[in-house]
Amino acid sequence: xxxxxxxxxxxxxxxxxxxxxxxxxxxxxxxxxxxxxxxxxxxxxxxxxxxxxxxxxxxxxxxxxxxxxxxxxxxxxxxxxxxxxxxxxxxxxxxxxxxxxxxxxxxxxxxxxxxxxxxxxxxxxxxxxxxxxxxxxxxxxxxxxxxxxxxxxxxxxxxxxxxxxxxxxxxxxxxxxxxxxxxxxxxxxxxxxxxxxxxxxxxxxxxxxxxxxxxxxxxxxxxxxxxxxxxxxxxxxxxxxxxxxxxxxxxxxxxxxxxxxxxxxxxxxxxxxxxxxxxxxxxxxxxxxxxxxxxxxxxxxxxxxxxxxxxxxxxxxxxxxxxxxxxxxxxxxxxx
Amino acid sequence: xxxxxxxxxxxxxxxxxxxxxxxxxxxxxxxxxxxxxxxxxxxxxxxxxxxxxxxxxxxxxxxxxxxxxxxxxxxxxxxxxxxxxxxxxxxxxxxxxxxxxxxxxxxxxxxxxxxxxxxxxxxxxxxxxxxxxxxxxxxxxxxxxxxxxxxxxxxxxxxxxxxxxxxxxxxxxxxxxxxxxxxxxxxxxxxxxxxxxxxxxxxxxxxxxxxxxxxxxx
Numbered sequence: 001x002x003x004x005x006x007x008x009x010x011x012x013x014x015x016x017x018x019x020x021x022x023x024x025x026x027x028x029x030x031x032x033x034x035x036x037x038x039x040x041x042x043x044x045x046x047x048x049x050x051x052x053x054x055x056x057x058x059x060x061x062x063x064x065x066x067x068x069x070x071x072x073x074x075x076x077x078x079x080x081x082x083x084x085x086x087x088x089x090x091x092x093x094x095x096x097x098x099x100x101x102x103x104x105x106x107x108x109x110x111x112x113x114x115x116x117x118x119x120x121x122x123x124x125x126x127x128x129x130x131x132x133x134x135x136x137x138x139x140x141x142x143x144x145x146x147x148x149x150x151x152x153x154x155x156x157x158x159x160x161x162x163x164x165x166x167x168x169x170x171x172x173x174x175x176x177x178x179x180x181x182x183x184x185x186x187x188x189x190x191x192x193x194x195x196x197x198x199x200x201x202x203x204x205x206x207x208x209x210x211x212x213x214x215x216x217x218x219x220x221x222x223x224x225x226x227x228x229x230x231x232x233x234x235x236x237x238x239x240x241x242x243x244x245x246x247x248x249x250x251x252x253x254x255x256x257x258x259x260x261x262x263x264x265x266x267x268x269x270x271x272x273x274x275x276x277x278x279x280x281x282x283x284x285x286x287x288x289x290x291x292x293x294x295x296x297x298x299x300x301x302x303x304x305x306x307x308x309x310x311x312x313x314x315x316x317x318x319x320x321x322x323x324x325x326x327x328x329x330x331x332x333x334x335x336x
Numbered sequence: 337x338x339x340x341x342x343x344x345x346x347x348x349x350x351x352x353x354x355x356x357x358x359x360x361x362x363x364x365x366x367x368x369x370x371x372x373x374x375x376x377x378x379x380x381x382x383x384x385x386x387x388x389x390x391x392x393x394x395x396x397x398x399x400x401x402x403x404x405x406x407x408x409x410x411x412x413x414x415x416x417x418x419x420x421x422x423x424x425x426x427x428x429x430x431x432x433x434x435x436x437x438x439x440x441x442x443x444x445x446x447x448x449x450x451x452x453x454x455x456x457x458x459x460x461x462x463x464x465x466x467x468x469x470x471x472x473x474x475x476x477x478x479x480x481x482x483x484x485x486x487x488x489x490x491x492x493x494x495x496x497x498x499x500x501x502x503x504x505x506x507x508x509x510x511x512x513x514x515x516x517x518x519x520x521x522x523x524x525x526x527x528x529x530x531x532x533x534x535x536x537x538x539x540x541x542x543x544x545x546x547x548x549x550x551x552x553x554x
Contacts, residue, residue: 053518153515155482156532157491157498157507159434162427197415206422244425252421276427322415 004128007222009215010189017127018182019332020134020175023069024289025061026282027143027169033268038290039170040068046144046169058142059094061171062087063101066138069173077102080175081132084122086115087140087281088167090149094140102136113237114191115139115281116172116288117307117328121188123176124330133177140171141280150201150314163203165239166274168267172285181336183295189219189329193311199322201312205242205264205276208308211325212238213249215306219329227256231300234291235327236284236307237264239277263287295334302333338384342399345377349402356409362417370410378403434495441490442497449474449501471502478503482510508532 004012024039031042041064048057062085070077077083083102085095086109099106111118119137126132146167147154176185194214198207212235220226227233238246243265247257263284264277284307294300306329317323352370381400388395449470456466481487487507491498498504512531516524530537 055518148515153511153532155485155488155507155511155514157482157487157489157494157504157511159492159495162429195411196418197411203426206426209422210418241426245422248421248425 006187007218009191009218010187010222011121011125012187013124013128013185015128015178016184016186017124017176018179018184019292020177020179020182021069021073021075022172022174022289022292023065023072024170024172024286025065025068026171026286029143029166029272030168030170030267030278030286033272035267035287035290038293039286040065040289043169046142054142054144054148055089055093058087058089058140058145058169058171059097061142061169062094062138062140062173063098065140065171066098066102066136066173069136069175073175075134075175077104077136080104080134080136082107082123082126083136083138084109084119085136085138086110086119088112088146088149095138098138104136109139111307111326111328112309112311113141113279113281113283114307114309114326114328116174116285117188117236117305117330118309120174120176120185120330121190121328123174124185124188127176127178135176136173137176138171138173139281139285141167141169141282141285143167143169143280146280150312160275161202162275163200163205163241165204165237165264165276165279166268167280168237168264168278168283168286170280170282170286172282172289174288183292183332183334183336185330186333187219187223187329187331189215189222191215191218191327191329193324193326195322195324197322199317199320201314201317201323203241204237204279204310204312204323205239206245207323208238208310208325208327209242209245209249211327212242212246212306212308215327215329216304217253219304219331227259230259230302230304230331232291233260233304233306234287235260235262235264236305236309237277237279238262238308239264239279241276242308243277266290292332295332296336298334301335302331305330305332341380342384342396345380345399348373348377349399349406352406356406356413362413367410367414371407374403374407374410378407437493438495438497440497441494442500445474445498445501445503474502475506478506479510482507483514487511505533505536508536 006012025041026039027043027046047054048060051057083099083104083106085098086092087094092108092110095108109115109118116139123135123137126135144154152158191211192214194211196210243262247260250257264279266287267278267283268274291303306327308327311324355370381396381403385396385400452473453466453470456469509529513525513529516528
C-alpha cells in the first residue's frame with residue numbers, strides 16, 4: 001500500500017503544505033462582477049495597451065499575477081523550486097512563455113479548466129515528497145483567445161444558446177510551500193476521465209457534471225467524510241446548468257447538496273448576460289483568491305475545491321467525438 | 337492453454353451480451369463489474385492478436401472487435417440514460433421571442449435594402465444595376481458595423497434575422513479577417529478569411545450548379 005494514498009484516489013499531505021501567497025488579474029467584465037473588488041488587478045480592456053494580440057495579453061496576465069504573488073511575500077522567481085502552469089491555448093503557450101520569463105524548472109499542465117487543482121495537487125505532492133520547498137502554480141484563460149480557438153470569431157453575430165458559458169478572462173497564481181501557519185493543503189483527490197457522450201461545445205456544464213460527481217463521491221468515500229464536513233464544496237466551472245445537473249445527480253443518490261456551489265456561478269452577476277455562468281481555467285483560479293480571503297476572515301474553515309475540465313479539442317469535436325471530462329479536488333483548511 | 341482461455345473469454349462475452357440489451361437501467365455495481373471484465377478481456381485479446389500477427393496469422397481479431405462492440409453498447413446505454421436525465425434541466429431557448437426579433441430585424445434590413453434599391457432606380461439605374469449597387473452598399477454597411485463592433489451585438493438579439501441577409505455574410509468574412517489578422521496577412525487573413533463563409537460559398541456554388549443544370553434541361 002502506498003503510504004500517503006488513502007482509498008482509491010485521495011492523497012494525504014502529512015506535512016501540511018501551506019498556501020503562502022496568491023494573486024489574481026481579471027478582465028473588465030469580471031471586474032464588474034460581484035467579486036470585482038476581491039481581485040488584485042482589474043484590466044481596463046481585454047487587450048493590454050501596446051499588445052498586438054489577445055494571446056500576448058493573456059500571457060502577461062499570467063506572468064504578472066505570478067510576479068505579484070511573489071512580491072507579496074518578497075520572494076524572487078528563483079526562490080521557487082518548480083513552476084507548474086497551464087492554460088487553454090494549443091500547446092499551453094501562455095504557460096510556456098511565462099515559464100521562459102521566470103526561468104525556473106517548469107512542468108506544463110493541461111487539464112482544461114481543472115488545471116489549477118491539478119497544479120495544486122502536484123505542488124502538494126512535490127512538497128510533501130520532499131522534492132521542493134516552494135512551488136508556483138498558475139492557470140489562466142481569456143475570453144477572446146478561447147473563443148477563437150474553440151468556437152467562432154468574436155465579432156461574429158451569432159446567438160449563443162442559453163446553455164453556453166462565458167470564458168473568464170483571468171489569471172491566478174499561487175505559491176505553495178512550508179510554513180508554520182496559514183491556509184493548508186491537506187488532501188487532493190485525483191479524478192478519472194468521464195465521458196457521458198455530450199458533444200456540444202456550448203453545453204460544457206452537462207458534460208462535466210458526471211466527472212465532478214465521481215471525484216466528490218470518491219473523495220468522501222476515501223476519507224470517510226460527508227458533505228457536511230465541508231463549509232463549502234465548490235466546483236470549478238459547471239455554470240448554472242452544470243450545477244443543476246450535479247445537484248440532481250447527487251439527489252438521485254441520496255446526498256444532501258446544500259453546501260455545493262460553483263465558481264462559474266459566483267463570478268458574474270445575473271445582469272451580465274453570461275448565460276450559463278463563467279468557465280475556463282481562469283474561473284476557478286481567480287475565484288479561489290476570493291475564497292481564500294473568506295477563509296482568512298474565518299467565514300469558512302474547510303473547503304473542497306473541485307476543478308472541472310472539459311477536455312475539448314475542436315478537431316475531434318468536428319470529427320463527431322464527444323467531450324471527455326475530468327475533475328480534481330483539493331482540500332484547503334484554515335484554523336488560524 | 338490459449339484455446340481454453342479463449343473459450344472462457346468467449347463464454348464471458350456471450351454471458352455479458354445478456355446484460356447489455358438496451359434499453360437497460362444498470363445498477364452501478366453491475367456496470368462496474370462488466371466494465372472491468374471487458375477491460376481485462378480486451379487486454380488479453382489485444383495481446384493474443386499481436387502474438388498471432390507476429391506468427392503470420394490473423395486470429396483473435398474478431399474476439400477483440402466483439403468486445404469493443406460490447407464496450408460501445410454499454411457506453412451508449414449509459415449515455416442515453418444520462419441524456420434522458422439531463423435533457424429536461426436545460427433552460428429552453430426562447431424560440432418565440434427569438435423568432436419575432438429575427439423577423440423584425442431581418443425585415444428591417446431587407447426594407448432598408450429595398451429603399452436603397454428604389455433610390456438607385458429613381459436616380460436612373462436599371463433594376464438589375466440597382467440590385468448590384470444595393471448589394472455593395474449592404475455588404476459595406478455589414479462590414480463597417482462588424483469593424484466598429486456593433487454587428488455581434490445585433491446578432492445576439494436578431495439571430496437568423498441578421499445572419500441570413502447579405503450583411504451577415506459580410507459579417508462572417510470581416511469577423512474572420514479581424515480575428516486572424518494577428519497571424520499576419522498570409523497565414524492569418526489570407527488563409528482563414530473564409531473559415532466561416534467558406535462552406536456557404538462552396539455549397540452555394542454547388543447547389544446553383546445543380547439548379548442551373550435542371551433549368552437548362554427543362
